[in-house]
Structures are given as C-alpha cells and as structure tokens.
Amino acid sequence: MGLVREAERGAGCWERAAGEGAAVRGDSAWARLKRDRLALAGLVMLSIVVAVAVLAPYLAPNDPVKVDLQHRLAPPSAQYPLGTDHLGRCILSRLIYGARVSLGTAALALTAVLLLGLPLGILAGYCGGWVDNLIMRLVDILLAFPGLVLALVIAGTLGPGLLNVMLALALVWWVGYARVIRGMVLAVKEKEFVLAARACGTSRWGIIIRHILPNVLSPVIVLATLDMGKLILAISGLSFLGLGAQPPTPEWGAMLNDGRPYLQVAPQLTLYPGLCIMTVVLAFNLLGDGLRDALDPRLTTRL
Amino acid sequence: MKLLEVKGLVKHYVRKRGLARRETIRAVDGVSFSLAPGETLGLVGESGCGKSTLGRLILRLEEPTAGEVIFEGVNIATCGEKELRERRRHLQIVFQDAYSSLNPRRTVGASVEEPLANFGVPRSERREQVRELLQLVGLNPEEAAKYPHELSGGQRQRVNLARALALQPKLIVCDEPVSSLDVSIRAQILKLFRELKERFRLSYLFISHDLAAVSCLADRVAVMYLGKIMEILPAEALSQARHPYTRALWRSVLPPDPRNRATLEPAVKGEPPDPANPPSGCRFHPRCPQAQELCRWEEPVLREIKGGHLVACHMVV
Amino acid sequence: MATPVLRVKNLSTYFHTSQGVVRAVEQVSFSLAPGKTLCLVGESGCGKSVTALSLLRLVEPPGKIVSGEVWLNGRDLLKLASSELRRVRGKEVALVFQDSLTSLNPVLTVGLQLAETVVAHEGLPWKEARRRAAELLYRLGLPEPERLMRSYPFQLSGGMRQRVSLAMALLLRPRVLVADEPTTALDVTVQAQILAELKRLQRELGMALLLITHDLGVVAAMADEVAVMYAGSIVECGPVTEVFERPAHPYTRALLRSVPRPGEELVPIEGQPPSLLGLPDDRCPFLPRCPEAREECRKRRPELLKVAPGQLVACHYPYMARDEG
Numbered sequence: 001m002g003l004v005r006e007a008e009r010g011a012g013c014w015e016r017a018a019g020e021g022a023a024v025r026g027d028s029a030w031a032r033l034k035r036d037r038l039a040l041a042g043l044v045m046l047s048i049v050v051a052v053a054v055l056a057p058y059l060a061p062n063d064p065v066k067v068d069l070q071h072r073l074a075p076p077s078a079q080y081p082l083g084t085d086h087l088g089r090c091i092l093s094r095l096i097y098g099a100r101v102s103l104g105t106a107a108l109a110l111t112a113v114l115l116l117g118l119p120l121g122i123l124a125g126y127c128g129g130w131v132d133n134l135i136m137r138l139v140d141i142l143l144a145f146p147g148l149v150l151a152l153v154i155a156g157t158l159g160p161g162l163l164n165v166m167l168a169l170a171l172v173w174w175v176g177y178a179r180v181i182r183g184m185v186l187a188v189k190e191k192e193f194v195l196a197a198r199a200c201g202t203s204r205w206g207i208i209i210r211h212i213l214p215n216v217l218s219p220v221i222v223l224a225t226l227d228m229g230k231l232i233l234a235i236s237g238l239s240f241l242g243l244g245a246q247p248p249t250p251e252w253g254a255m256l257n258d259g260r261p262y263l264q265v266a267p268q269l270t271l272y273p274g275l276c277i278m279t280v281v282l283a284f285n286l287l288g289d290g291l292r293d294a295l296d297p298r299l300t301t302r303l
Numbered sequence: 304m305k306l307l308e309v310k311g312l313v314k315h316y317v318r319k320r321g322l323a324r325r326e327t328i329r330a331v332d333g334v335s336f337s338l339a340p341g342e343t344l345g346l347v348g349e350s351g352c353g354k355s356t357l358g359r360l361i362l363r364l365e366e367p368t369a370g371e372v373i374f375e376g377v378n379i380a381t382c383g384e385k386e387l388r389e390r391r392r393h394l395q396i397v398f399q400d401a402y403s404s405l406n407p408r409r410t411v412g413a414s415v416e417e418p419l420a421n422f423g424v425p426r427s428e429r430r431e432q433v434r435e436l437l438q439l440v441g442l443n444p445e446e447a448a449k450y451p452h453e454l455s456g457g458q459r460q461r462v463n464l465a466r467a468l469a470l471q472p473k474l475i476v477c478d479e480p481v482s483s484l485d486v487s488i489r490a491q492i493l494k495l496f497r498e499l500k501e502r503f504r505l506s507y508l509f510i511s512h513d514l515a516a517v518s519c520l521a522d523r524v525a526v527m528y529l530g531k532i533m534e535i536l537p538a539e540a541l542s543q544a545r546h547p548y549t550r551a552l553w554r555s556v557l558p559p560d561p562r563n564r565a566t567l568e569p570a571v572k573g574e575p576p577d578p579a580n581p582p583s584g585c586r587f588h589p590r591c592p593q594a595q596e597l598c599r600w601e602e603p604v605l606r607e608i609k610g611g612h613l614v615a616c617h618m619v620v
Numbered sequence: 621m622a623t624p625v626l627r628v629k630n631l632s633t634y635f636h637t638s639q640g641v642v643r644a645v646e647q648v649s650f651s652l653a654p655g656k657t658l659c660l661v662g663e664s665g666c667g668k669s670v671t672a673l674s675l676l677r678l679v680e681p682p683g684k685i686v687s688g689e690v691w692l693n694g695r696d697l698l699k700l701a702s703s704e705l706r707r708v709r710g711k712e713v714a715l716v717f718q719d720s721l722t723s724l725n726p727v728l729t730v731g732l733q734l735a736e737t738v739v740a741h742e743g744l745p746w747k748e749a750r751r752r753a754a755e756l757l758y759r760l761g762l763p764e765p766e767r768l769m770r771s772y773p774f775q776l777s778g779g780m781r782q783r784v785s786l787a788m789a790l791l792l793r794p795r796v797l798v799a800d801e802p803t804t805a806l807d808v809t810v811q812a813q814i815l816a817e818l819k820r821l822q823r824e825l826g827m828a829l830l831l832i833t834h835d836l837g838v839v840a841a842m843a844d845e846v847a848v849m850y851a852g853s854i855v856e857c858g859p860v861t862e863v864f865e866r867p868a869h870p871y872t873r874a875l876l877r878s879v880p881r882p883g884e885e886l887v888p889i890e891g892q893p894p895s896l897l898g899l900p901d902d903r904c905p906f907l908p909r910c911p912e913a914r915e916e917c918r919k920r921r922p923e924l925l926k927v928a929p930g931q932l933v934a935c936h937y938p939y940m941a942r943d944e945g
Contacts, residue, residue, distance in 0.1 A: 192404040193414075195364050199396045200418035200466060201388050210417075214408040349807035350778075455892050485663035486834060490878035490888035497886075512807065518882040541882065555808040557837025559879050561860045567841045569813040572761075574779045 029218075032294040039290020045283035053099040062090035064097040065248040073266045085255070085269050086262055094250035095276055101251040103280070105162055105244075106231040110224055112170035117177025118220065124178065125185025126208060136182070139175040147172045148234060155243045162235075162251075165244040169234055173227070180223065184216040218295035226288035229281035236277055252277050305373075306506055307338040307361070307474055312370035312380075314356050318579065326579045330356040332530035333370070335605075340473065343500060343507040345521030345538065347514055347552065349575050353530040354510045358476045361508065362396050363387060374474070392422060395467035399479035401459035405451040411437075411462050412447030418469040436465040441495060457488035461495070468499065474506040481516060493519055514541070514556050523611065526552065529578055529586040532605055535613040545608065545619045547571075548587050585617065593618050624651035625828045626675075626713075626796050631688030633667075633674045642896045644670040644683065646852040649924075652796065652845075657822070657829040659839040659860070662849035663893055668832045671849070672798050675830075676709055692796065711741055714789035716782075718801040723785055724773040730784050731769025737791050756787045759824075761817050779810035786818065793825055800832045815841060836879050840864060845930075848872045851894050851905035854924060858931030868927050868938035871906050904936070912937050 033039055052059060061081060068088035076083045082091040124135040142150070154168035188194065189212065197207050236253025238244045245251030247258075252273040259269025314331040330353040338344050348354045359365045361372050363379050372379040377390055398404045405414050412433050419429045434444035440461040451459055460480060467475050477496070481489040497520055499505060511517045517524055518538050525535045526549045534546035544550050551570035571590045576582060582589050588598040597617050605615040629649050635642040645667045652658045660668040673679045675690050677697065690697040692712060697705060709715075717723050725733055734753035738744050744752070750769065757765035760783045773781055782802060789797055802818070803811040819842065822829050831842055839846055839860065846864070847857035848871065856869040867873040877887040891909040899905060904917040916936045924934045 192398040192400055193406045195359070196396065196398065196404050196463070196466065197406075197417060198364060199362050199391055199394075200470065201391055201421040202417060203421070206421070210409070211406050215406070349809065457892060485893070486836065486875060487663060487878050487889040488892060490880065490886045491890070493880060494886050494888050513880075514808070515880045515882060519880040519886055539883070551809055555812040557812070557835070557841045558881065559836035559840045559864060559876055561840040561843070561864050563840070567812065567816050567819065569809070569816050571809050572813065574777045574807070574810055 029291075029294045033290055036290040036293060038286045039294070042283040042286030042288075042290065045279060046287060049099055049103065049280055049283070052096055053103050056096045056100055060090070060093035060096045062093040064089060064093040064250045066090075067248075073262065073269075082272060083266075083268055085258060086266075089248075091255075091268065091272055094255060095252070095272055098250040098252045098255060098273065098276070099280075101162070101245060101249060102232055102235065102253070102277075105166055105235050105251075106228055109166040109169045109173070109231050109235065110228060112166065113173040113177060113227075114220070114224065116170060116174035118181060120174065121178040121181025122185055122208060122212060122216070125182040126189060126204075126212065132182070135178065139178055142172060142175045143179075145172075148237070151234065152238065152241070152243070155238055160243050160246055162239075162245050162249070165235055165238045168238075169231060173231070177220070177223070181216055181220065184219060185212055188212050188215045219292075222288055222292040222295060225284055225291055229284035229288075232277060232280055232284075304340070305337045306340045306342075306375065307508075308371075308373040309337065309361065310335050310371040310373070312357065312360055312372065313368045314353070314360055314365065315368045328579045329353075329530045329581060330578060331360060331367075332581075334527075334530070334532055336525055336532065336535060338474065338506055338508065341500075341504040341506055342523070343509055343521045345517035345524040346508060346510045346527060347512065347517055347524055348527035349512060349552075351529075351575055351578060352527045353578070354527050355478050357527070358396065358478045358508060358510050361476055362391065362394055364396070392470045393473040394476075395470070395472040395474070396476040396478065397460070397463050397467050397480045399482050401456055401463055401480075401483070402451060404463050405459060407451055409450075410447065411449050411451065411454065414451075414462060415447070415466045415469060418466060422470060432469070433465075436469055437462075439468065439499075440465045441491075455488075456484055457492060460484065460492055464492075464495065464499070468503075471503070472505070474508065476508045476510070478510045479512070480509075482511065482513065489516070496520060514552055529575060529581050531586060531615065532613075533587065533615050535605070535611075537611055540612065545612070545614045546616050547591050547593050547618070551590075585615075623653075625654045625692065626652040626830070627689075627691040628671075628675065629689040629691070631671065631674055631690065632686045633670050633679055633683055634686050635683045637682055637897070640898050643852050643899060643901075644896055645674060646901075648688075648849075648852075648854055650845075650847050650854065650857060652828045652830060654795070654828050655822070655826045656844045657831055657842050658845045658847060659843035660830065660832045660847050660849060661834065661836065661839050663834060665893055665896065666849040667852040667896070668834075668849050669800055672715070672800050672830065672832050675798060676713060676715060677705060678715075707741075710737065710789075710794070711792050712794055713796045713798060714792065714794040716785050716789045716797065716799040716802050718804050724781065724788075726773055729770055729772055730776070734769065734784070734788055734791060737788060741792050753787065753791060756791060757784070759817075759821065760787055761813060779806055779814065782806060782814060783817070786814070790821060790825065790827075794827060796828045796830065797822070798830045798832070801834070802831070803838065804833070804835070811838075818842075836864075836876060848875070851899060852896055853905065853934065854932075855906065855934045856932065857924075858928070862928060862931050866928070866931075866939075868931065868933040868940065869906075869935045870910050870912050870939070873939060874909075874911075904934075906935075 066089060068084065071084050071088045072086055074080055074084040080090045085091055120135050124132040151168040151172045154171055155165050158164035158167065194207060194211050197211055235244055236256065239251050239253030240257040242257065245254040255273040256270050262269050312331055312334045316328040316330055317325050318328055319325055334357060346354045356365065360367050367380045370380060374390055374394055377386060379387065379390055415433045415436055416429050419432055424432065433447055437444045437447060442458060442461050481492050484492060493516060500507060509517060509520055518541055521538045523535060524538050524541060526533045526546065528548050534544060534549045536544060541553055544553055554570035573590045584600045585598040585603050588594040591598065603615045603617045605613050607613050608619060631645055631648045633645040635644055648671055650658060660671060662668045670679060674685050677685065679685060685698060688698060697708060731750055731753060735746055735749035738749035738752055739746060754765040754769060757768060762768055762780065762783055776784065803814050806814065833839060843860040845858065846860045847854045850871050856863060856872045863872060864876060867876055874889040878889055880886055889909055894905055901921055904922055907913050907917050914937060922934045922936045924932045927933045927938050927940065
C-alpha cells in the first residue's frame with residue numbers, strides 16, 4: 001500500500017536527540033565486536049586453527065598418512081605426542097592436517113552455497129513475478145526433503161569423495177540462503193533510497209550492486225559464519241558415514257569413524273577429533289553471534 | 304504549454320484477505336489535473352487518501368492501472384524504458400523519510416553523485432558539481448564524506464534535495480518532505496524549497512497533510528479524499544474553499560493563537576472510510592455536514608465554478 | 621492560584637551512556653493546578669517526553685532520575701515505595717502515549733482490557749466494570765461502545781484506538797493525566813475531535829492535564845499555562861496568552877515565527893538543537909542559534925527568573941514589553 005506514515009514519530013525522546021539531532025558518530029562494527037569478549041574468543045580460536053591448518057607441514061611432528069604397524073594404538077610418547085591410531089599413524093599430525101581438510105572443505109562448500117544462493121535470492125527478490133515463482137518453487141521442493149538426507153542421497157549417487165560431498169552439500173544448502181536473501185531484498189527494495197535511485201536513472205544492475213547487495217551483505221556474513229560450523233559438522237558427519245574423505249586422507253569426521261571400533265580400548269581416537277570439531281564449531285558460533293550484534297544496523301545509531 | 308498533465312489516473316491494489324477473499328483498494332481512482340512550468344501544486348489530504356501513491360505514479364515508480372501522465376509531451380505511463388529514463392532527468396522526487404531515502408552504506412557525496420554518474424557526467428566534473436549542489440542546499444561541502452547517520456534530519460533532507468536537483472529537473476514531486484522534521488527545521492527546509500523554486504523556476508507537486516505548510520508554498524491546492532480530487536483552488540482562496548471537506552480541513556488547522564479557541568470545535572465527525580469499500584455516491588457524504596439524498600447515490604464530478612477553481616460537490620452552485 | 625495538584629521541583633534525569641552523560645532533563649520545575657492544562661512544548665530531543673516518564677519513575681536504564689521532587693497529593697513520588705507507586709499510577713496519575721497500537725495489548729479485546737483496569741484497581745464486579753467502560757467510551761464520542769468492546773485493537777482505526785487509550789487512562793478518574801503527543805499520529809480532522817473530547821472530559825472530571833506536544837497549534841488550543849523546553853531545561857513558562865503574545869525568550873519568539881501561517885512570511889531558526897551529550901553548562905544552551913546573544917550569554921547559564929506576573933524566562937536579555945514599541 002502506498003499509504004504514508006503521516007505520523008510524526010515525535011515521542012522518540014532522547015534517542016533521537018542523541019542519534020539524529022546530534023549526529024553522534026556511530027562507532028564501527030569492528031569497535032563493537034572488539035567489546036564482545038565471547039566473539040573475540042571465537043575469533044582468536046579460529047585464528048589459531050587457521051594458522052595451524054596453514055602451517056601444518058611445519059607443525060606436524062610426523063607424516064599424517066605414514067603407517068607404523070609396530071606402534072598401533074600407542075599411548076602418547078615423545079614421537080607421537082597424542083599417540084597413534086589403529087594403523088599406527090600419528091594422531092596429532094592427522095588432527096593438524098585434518099584442520100586443512102575439514103576447514104577447507106567447509107569453506108569451499110560455503111563458497112559454492114553463496115555463489116548459488118546469493119544471486120538466486122537477489123534475482124527472486126528483485127525481479128519478482130515468474131522469476132521469483134520459479135526460484136521459490138524450486139526452493140520449496142528442495143526444502144520439502146530433510147537436507148542432510150538429501151545430501152546423503154546426492155553424495156551417494158555421485159560416489160564417495162570430498163568433492164562430491166561438497167557438491168551435494170552446496171546443492172541442498174543454498175536454498176536457505178536464497179530464501180533469507182530474497183526476504184531481505186524484498187524489504188530493501190521498498191526503501192525510499194531504492195526508489196530515489198530508480199528515479200534518478202540508476203540502472204537495474206546499478207541498483208542491485210550499489211544499493212541492494214551492500215544492505216543485505218551483513219546479515220549474510222553472520223549467517224555464513226554460523227553456517228561454517230554447521231557445514232563442518234555435516235562434512236564430518238558424511239565422512240563419518242564413509243561418503244566424504246577417503247582413506248588415508250586425514251579428516252576429523254573420518255577419524256571419528258576410524259576410531260569407532262576402538263571406542264572401548266582407545267577412546268582417544270574419537271575423543272581428540274571430536275574435541276577439534278566441537279571447538280571449531282563453537283568458535284564459529286561465538287563469532288557469528290558476535291558479528292550479528294556488531295553488524296545489526298539497528299544498533300548503529302543507538303548509544 | 305503545460306509541463307505535466309495527468310488524465311484519469313487510476314491505481315488499484317489487490318489485497319488478499321484470508322485464503323480466498325480478495326478486495327480491490329482504489330488508492331487513486333480517476334485523478335486529472337495539470338501543472339504549468341514554474342507552478343507549484345499542493346496536494347492535500349488525510350492519510351490513506353492516495354496522495355503518496357499519486358506522487359509515485361507520476362514518476363512511474365509504481366505502474367498505473369489506467370490513465371495518462373503526460374510530462375513534456377510524453378506519456379510517462381506507457382512509454383518505453385529508455386524514454387522513461389530520459390524523462391526522469393527532469394522529473395524528480397523527494398520523500399518524507401529523509402533517512403531511508405539515503406543508502407545507509409554510502410556517503411552523502413556518493414548519493415548526490417549517483418544521478419550525475421548515471422547521465423554520463425565525467426568523473427572529473429562530478430566532484431565539483433557535488434560540492435556546488437551541497438552548497439546550493441545550504442550544506443557545507445565537507446559533509447559529502449559523511450554517512451547519513453552522521454547527519455541531522457534536516458541535513459539529510461537537504462541532501463535528498465541536492466540529489467533531486469543534480470540533473471536540473473523541471474518538476475520535483477515532494478512527498479511530505481517536511482512532515483517528520485521539527486518545527487524550527489521545518490521552516491528552514493520550507494524556505495529552502497521556496498528559494499530554489501524561484502531561483503530555478505522549478506515546479507513542485509507538493510504533497511502534504513499540513514494545509515498550513517502547503518499554503519506557504521503552493522500556487523494552487525488540490526484536495527484529495529479517498530482517491531479522488533474534491534477541489535482544486537488557488538492557494539490564496541483556501542479560506543474561501545467551497546467543498547465541505549476542504550472547509551473542514553481548513554478549520555482543523557490549529558493556529559498558534561491562544562485567543563482563537565473557537566477553532567477547537569471539530570469541523571467533521573468520524574474518520575475516512577476504508578478505501579477498499581468507498582461509500583456510494585459522493586465519497587465524503589457519510590461525514591459531510593451538508594449531505595443530501597442526492598449525495599448518497601450520485602457521484603459529483605469535478606467542475607469549474609470560476610477561473611481556476613474546481614469543485615466536486617452537488618451542494619455548490 | 622489554587623493549591624497545585626502536581627508540583628515538580630528541580631527534576632533532573634540523566635542517561636549514562638558509553639559516550640558520556642546525556643542530560644535529558646535538567647532542573648525542571650513546574651506546578652499544575654486542578655482542572656488546568658499545562659503544555660510542555662519543545663522540539664524532539666528537548667527532554668519533554670523524558671520529563672513525563674520521570675514523573676512516574678518510568679525511565680528505563682541507562683536513564684536515571686538524579687535529583688528532584690515530584691509532589692502529588694502531599695507525597696513525593698520519587699521517594700515512594702514501588703508498591704505504593706504502582707497504586708498511584710493509573711489511579712491518581714494516568715499516562716497516554718502517542719502510539720496507541722503498542723500501548724494496547726493486541727491479543728485481548730478492548731472491553732476486557734478496559735474492564736480489567738477497573739477490576740484490578742477498584743475491585744468492582746466485571747459486569748459493573750464493563751458498564752463503566754462502555755459509558756466512558758460513549759462519552760468519548762464512540763457511538764457503539766458495546767460492539768467496540770468486543771473488538772481487538774488492530775481492528776480499530778487510529779483515531780478509535782487513541783480514544784480507547786484515552787478511556788483506559790480516564791477510567792479510574794485520575795487527578796492528573798499526562799498525555800505525551802496524544803494526537804500527533806492522527807489526521808487533523810481526527811485530532812480536532814479528540815482534543816475537543818479530551819477538553820470536555822477534563823472539565824467534567826475536574827482533572828489536571830499535562831500535555832506534551834511539539835505542535836504550537838495544539839498548545840494554543842488546549843493550554844492554560846505553557847512551558848517551553850530547550851535542550852533539557854525550561855526556558856520560558858507562563859500563561860499561554862502571555863507567552864504566545866509576548867514571548868520573552870528569543871527561542872520562544874523564534875519558534876512561534878517559524879510556524880507556517882497562511883499568507884505570512886516564514887522566519888526559520890537557523891542551526892539545529894544542540895546535542896545533549898556533553899552540553900556545556902557554563903553558557904546559555906540557545907547561544908549558537910540566538911540572534912540576541914551577547915557576552916554575558918557566553919559566561920553564564922541563565923536561570924529561570926520572573927519577568928512578568930506568572931511568566932518566567934531563562935535568558936539574560938529577555939524581550940520585555942517595552943521592546944515591542
């Protein structure tokens with residue numbers, strides 16, 4: 001409806017005084033994030049994990065795939081700080097290299113998700129009409145299946161392997177993004193600044209790139225951060241089921257799976273990768289929550 | 304020569320009610336008027352009367368259901384995309400909400416620069432033009448580097464005006480541009496509108512619910528009620544309006560004069576009805592103090608009663 | 621003048637924020653006689669709404685009432701225990717806000733909400749409570765109160781909702797009604813109706829009204845007394861005819877001139893209201909916008925002093941009657 005809100009929103013009292021009349025400089029998202037201790041902890045944890053993944057060849061004491069049948073299921077020692085697994089491979093080294101695989105796969109899958117979800121969501125929201133209908137019905141169909149089961153079916157059909165798992169996850173995961181982004185685009189599209197841009201001759205692409213994208217991006221960043229944790233879990237889960245990383249590739253979920261038969265005799269085989277997964281997922285969640293608070297535009301003008 | 308001519312403009316929205324029920328909202332229901340170069344037409348009415356929709360239809364920010372909008376000889380309502388873009392150079396809009404009219408993630412300078420870039424002004428000249436535009440609306444050119452949330456409400460509305468002026472328009476549709484501003488700031492912006500109008504011989508379609516503000520700026524005033532124009536009259540004749548609705552609006556304006564308290568006696572009762580089911584006959588008849596039997600079943604047409612004064616009322620002879 | 625029913629003395633409310641102290645209300649004093657109307661007028665951010673909330677101790681953190689007295693019926697509300705204060709709210713002082721949609725519960729019928737107030741405060745039987753509510757709605761110009769009481773807030777128009785809010789506030793026949801921009805969101809024709817009804821009921825109930833508004837037209841129509849606020853303080857107060865016809869403070873004078881009047885030249889006030897954050901208190905807050913500013917204004921913040929019977933002004937160089945000639 002084109003009804004105007006004639007209401008002079010007068011009673012906003014001091015908030016307006018501080019936010020508008022006085023034009024207080026709203027501090028940056030980074031400054032706000034820095035004040036959030038939990039988010040900062042998440043960021044520090046993730047930085048460490050990423051550094052470990054990048055520097056894996058320098059940090060790992062052993063070759064992660066080297067089999068040493070002499071020392072199967074060995075307890076911690078100078079040579080194997082966390083002991084060895086059922087094939088005598090260094091657990092610590094496998095965990096360190098596993099960070100590469102687990103994080104890398106999740107990041108790649110997320111990139112694919114964004115590459116699908118962002119443009120389709122924006123297209124559906126901005127164009128409306130049949131384009132919107134087509135995309136959203138596809139989304140509805142995909143959402144009618146339980147996501148992970150569908151990914152399982154796709155990955156199963158494509159055959160085991162990390163690449164296929166990534167593809168399978170991206171194919172089910174993008175729908176959530178498309179839906180959320182479409183909703184945000186619909187809201188931004190009605191804002192007066194988009195109308196003003198149309199009125200002053202900005203092209204469709206100009207409006208999408210310059211006006212809509214920057215205004216939907218920060219919630220997407222939050223969502224993506226929170227989803228990194230979920231993706232790591234999903235990849236680990238699929239690997240645990242034997243669909244993802246294939247032996248001897250070190251991957252946390254696959255390591256969990258490998259350790260399962262020895263749960264009674266050597267719990268460290270499942271404990272350590274489990275802890276790694278938990279830590280990273282927790283870190284992403286903490287950072288995601290912090291980012292949500294820091295990037296929330298409603299907080300920008302509040303004192 | 305007319306700058307803008309609106310003929311029989313109609314905009315209907317379909318509103319879903321529940322699962323199967325649909326109802327048509329007649330936001331704008333057959334509006335015609337024209338505007339000469341340099342002239343300002345005030346468009347007045349209560350909330351929900353369709354005045355904002357009308358403003359947006361003129362720029363074709365919304366697609367009209369029927370009717371013509373002829374601007375500089377071209378029918379905006381049906382012309383092609385390319386022609387529309389070209390016409391909008393001379394046809395701009397300023398909205399009520401100065402804050403949401405500016406992209407919060409771009410600097411003020413970038414917002415003012417946007418129309419210049421769209422119409423191929425070379426990058427080297429744009430910077431200087433943005434500075435000039437900001438100065439023109441009474442802002443310090445240094446403000447160009449700021450973000451909208453760093454400005455006050457009045458400053459933001461000045462930025463919006465600078466952007467609208469960038470392409471040297473002939474007509475600016477002003478949709479409640481001062482309604483959300485404070486009294487002292489409102490006067491500043493109204494004065495700025497008037498100065499710019501005189502300086503560039505601009506035309507405004509000045510949409511407002513505030514009859515006093517409109518009467519300060521407009522040459523003529525059109526009064527809208529439930530999607531229809533009830534009366535068009537010269538601004539100086541507002542105190543001698545003929546339509547009962549215009550008279551009611553005029554009497555509802557509270558002057559800042561404590562000795563004049565008789566005005567508090569309400570001029571009409573009730574509130575505007577739902578635009579989905581407008582009353583039969585004259586749309587104002589359920590609230591009209593002068594309504595007769597005729598008003599219930601026959602809709603009055605807008606007719607000229609003397610030079611430049613049009614009224615849609617059976618009771619005016 | 622009769623004994624005031626409400627007397628506010630040196631009320632100050634500050635907001636402690638991460639960026640410093642916002643002095644939203646600074647040393648505000650006024651009194652209100654029974655049956656009379658005082659309008660607090662000012663632009664957004666001048667502290668008029670926070671003043672209203674402070675009276676009933678409804679300021680939310682980070683806001684805090686730092687000093688002052690609010691005397692109602694021989695009791696200082698700022699010193700009252702919360703349980704006693706709750707009884708005072710609604711019963712002796714009632715509040716009406718601008719936004720009637722958020723002040724009514726969306727999932728309960730109007731009648732239930734109205735009756736509940738009476739039942740809770742006065743212990744009347746439900747039937748009796750509903751009857752009283754219906755009667756009040758009828759007196760507020762709502763023709764079919766019984767049908768209205770069966771509807772939910774969202775089914776009502778803005779004007780009807782605001783009347784219901786008003787009824788809610790008046791049900792317990794408070795001695796003082798505090799109304800914060802009660803008609804700002806409404807159309808002018810509806811505003812005129814509601815103001816007229818409010819005035820009529822005020823007369824019938826003998827109730828004092830503290831009306832907060834930015835609209836000088838509303839002030840002129842409703843007020844007996846007016847207090848003009850700027851940057852958290854009262855800069856001028858007195859009988860409305862005196863203040864409007866012989867404004868002594870440059871701000872009041874400029875504000876009155878910046879109201880658009882048909883056929884008259886607009887004289888805006890240059891500049892904009894100052895930030896309340898870190899406002900210096902060693903000078904006049906209106907100084908940067910004042911056409912009359914002199915040396916003294918830079919040195920000392922003016923106090924509210926009497927310039928005419930009942931008229932107080934916080935200005936070192938007020939306009940006096942003799943200046944007019």
